[in-house]
Amino acid sequence: MTDLRLEIAAHLERARARTALLTDTVDEDDLTRQHSPLMSPLVWDLAHVGNQEELWLVRDVGGRDPVRQDIDELYDAFKHARSDRPALPLLNPVEARAYTAQVRDKVLDVLDRVRFDRGQRLVDGGFAFGMIVQHEQQHDETMLATHQLRTGPAVLTAPAPPSPRARVTGEVLIEQGRFTMGTDTEPWALDNERPAHPVDVPAFWIDAAPITNGQYLAFMDAGGYDDPRWWSERGRQHRQKANLTAPLHWIRDRDGWLYNRFGRVEPVNPDEPVVHVCFYEAEAYAAWAGKRLPTEAEWEKAARWDPATGRSRRYPWGDDPPGPRHANLGQRHLSPAPAGAYPDGASPQGVHQLIGDVWEWTSSGFHGYPGFSAFPYREYSEVFFGGDYRVLRGGSFGTDAAACRGTFRNWDHPIRRQIFSGFRCARDA
Template sequence: MSGLKERIAAELEAGRARSLAYTDVDDEVLVRQHSPIMSPLVWDLAHVGNYEELWVLREAGGLTPLRPEIDEMYDAFAHPRGERPALPLLHPDEARAYIAGVRGRVLDVLDAADLSRPDPLCSQGLVFGLVMQHEHQHDETMLATLQLCGLPGLVRDGDLPAGRPAGAAEVLVPAGPFIAGTGTLPWAYDNERPAHRVDLPAYWIDRFPVTCGAYAAFLDDGGYEDPRWWSPGGWEWRVRREVRAPLFWTREAGAWWRTRFGRPEPVPAEEPVQHVSWFEADAYARWAGRRLPTEAEWEKACGWDPRAGRARAYPWGDAEPGPRHANLGHRASRPAPVGAFPSGASPCGAEQMIGEVWEWTSSCFLPYPGFRAFPYRQYSEVFFGDHYRVLRGGSWATHPSAVRTTFRNWDLPHRRQIFAGLRCARPAAPGEA
C-alpha cells in the first residue's frame, strides 16, 4: 500500500475509533433525542456508514448497494432532525455491524484504487478524504449531543498546556491583497475553491479569542438587558428565548458557573468563551466597541504570509497540526487557556486561530467567484445565502485532518450548541496603518 493509501487508512481508522467511543454508551442514550435540534446518536452512527457506502462503494467503486432500503432514512435532507427519532432506525448493534461491513469493503476499494488517475473524485484520494472528514464532522456533532445530554461520565477529559500572560491585546494586519481560498489542497471542499485575490484595508484583530472572563464583564455590565448592543433580529431572539447568558452558564452566589458534560464547575476566566450564538457574539463585539471580522479578514490574519507572498495551510506553516500548535482532536473536553500555544501563532501574531472554538465572522455563507459544486450540490450550494453565518478555525473537538486555514463552516445565527466563540476586529486608523 502506498504512503498516501496508508495515511488514508489511518485517518479512516481514527474517525471510526472516535465514532465508536462516543457511542459506547447505553442503548437508551443512543436512541433518545436529547434535543430537538440534534439527531439521536444512533442515527449519526449509521449515517456515517451510509454516506461512506454511497460515495466510496457505489460512486467510486461501482459496487452493488448493500442496504439501499435505508438510504432515504439516513439522507440528511430527507428528514429534518426533529423527525428522525420516529424513523425505524437501525438498532445500535445493527448499526455497528452495518458500518463495520461497509468499512471492510471500503478498505478493499482503497487497496485496489489508482489514486493517480485523472478522475476528479478519486484523484489524490479525494473521495476518501471526503468521507473521512464527514465522519470527523459527525463525531464533533456527537460531542455536542453528549453535552446537551447532560449525563456525567460519558466524555473523557484530558490535560492541556497552561496559558501565559496575554501581552498585546490585538495585532495589526497591514493593508494589501492576499489569496483567499485554495486551488491546491487536495481534500479541500468545493466551497473553499477557487483561490482568488482579495484586497483589504488595514485592520486590527484580537490576538486571542475572547475569554470567558471578558465575556462575563459584558454580562455583568447588563449587556443582555441593553438593546443598544444587539441587532434587531438578535434582540428579538434574545427576548423571545429569554436568553441571559451563554448556553450552559448559570449565576450562583455572585459567580458564573457552567455545566460541562454533565458536571457543574466555575467558569474559567482564561478559557475562550464557547456556546455563544452569532447574535451573542455580534452583541459582545458592539459592546466592546469592536465588530466581528469578515471571513476574509479572519483568513488573512490566520494564514497569509506577506514575506513569502502566499497563504499557509495553517497559521504556523504547512506542517500538519501537532501538539505544540493547537488544541484539536479532543485532547481535553474544553478549550485551552489563552496563550497556551505560542508555536501556533500566525504571521501577523494572532494565536489560537485553529482549534479552541469555532469563531463567528460577520460574513454570510456565499460562493467564491468561479465556484463550482463538486461532487454534489447538497454539501455547500444549497446553503448559500444570507441565512447562514460563516465560522472559522475549528474547535477543541475538531479533528486535525478536518480543518485548515481555508476551511469554512456555517450555521444559523441563533445556534449555540456548537463549540463556537469569537474574536473581535476593528479598522485601523490612518495613523495606525
C-alpha cells in the same frame, strides 16, 4: 501511492475509533434517545456515516453492489429533519454497528485496489476518501455536541488542556493589501474552499486571542444583555424570544457562574475562550467593546497571510499539519485552552489560537467564491448559499485536524449555540 493508501487507512481508522468512543460510552437508551430537537439520536449519526461511506466509496468509487440500499432514504439528511428522526424505523445500535463494520470492510478492499492516477477528479489525490474522513469527523463533532446536551452522569474523560505559555492580550494590526483567499492546491479541500482568488483587504485590527470568559463576564456585569444599544434589531428580538442571559450551559451560583461541561459542573474559568454563544451575542459584545466581528476575508488573512513572503500558508504557523503544540484539536481535551496556551501555533504577526479551541463567528454570510463550481454534489455547499447563515472559522477543540485548515469554512444559523462557537473582535485601522 502506497504512502497515500496508508495515510487514508490511518485517517479512516482514527475517525472510526472516535465514533466508537462517542457511541460505546453510553447505553442503548442514550444512543436511541433524542437529547435535543436540534440534534439527531446518536444511533442515527452512527448509521449515517456508514451509509455515506457506502454511497461514495463502495458504490461510486468501488463500483460494488449496494450493502443496504433499502436504508438510503432513512439516512439522507435532506429527507428528514433532525426533529423527526427518532420516529423513523432506524437501525438499532447492534444493527448500526454491524452495518458500519460491513461497509468498512468493503471500503478497505476498495482502497487496496483503487487507482489514484486514473484521471478522475473524485479519486485524484484520494479526494473521495478524504471527503468521507472529513464527513465522519464532522459527525463526530456533532455527536460530541450531543454529549454536551445529554443529561446524566459524565461518560467522557480527557486530560485538561495545557496552561498558558505566553501572555496574550490586546490587538494585532494586519496591514492593507491583497492576499490569496481559498485554495486550488489542498487535495482534500471541499468545493466551498475553492477556487483560490485574490482579495484586497483594508488595514484592520484583530484581537490577538479569542474573547475569554473573563472578558465576556465584564460585558454581562455591565448589563450588556439588557442594554438595547448593543443589539441589532434581529439580535434583540432573538434575545427576548430565547431569554438569553448568559452563554449556554452556564449556571448562576450565589458566588458567581458555573459551567456544566459534559456532565461535570465546575466554576467558569476566566482565561478560557467563551464558548456556546450565538452570533447575536458575539455581535452585541463586539458593539459594547467598540468593535465589530471580523469579516471572513479578514479572518483568513490574519490566519494565512505571511507578510515576509506575501503568500498564503496552510495554517497560521506555516504549512506543517497541526500537532499537539500548535492547536487544541481532535477532542484531545474537552474544553478550550486558556489564551496563550499555544504560542507555537501563532501567526507571524502574533495572532493566537486561530485554529482550534472555538469556532469563531464572522460577520460574513455564506456564499460561493468567484468561479465556484459544485463538486461532487450541490447538497454539500451550494444549497446553503444565501439565507441567514453566518460563516464560522478555525475549528474547535472538538474538530479533527483532517476537517480543519486555514481555508475551511463552517456555517450555521446566527441563533445556534449548541455548537462549540466563540469569537474574536476586529475594528477598522
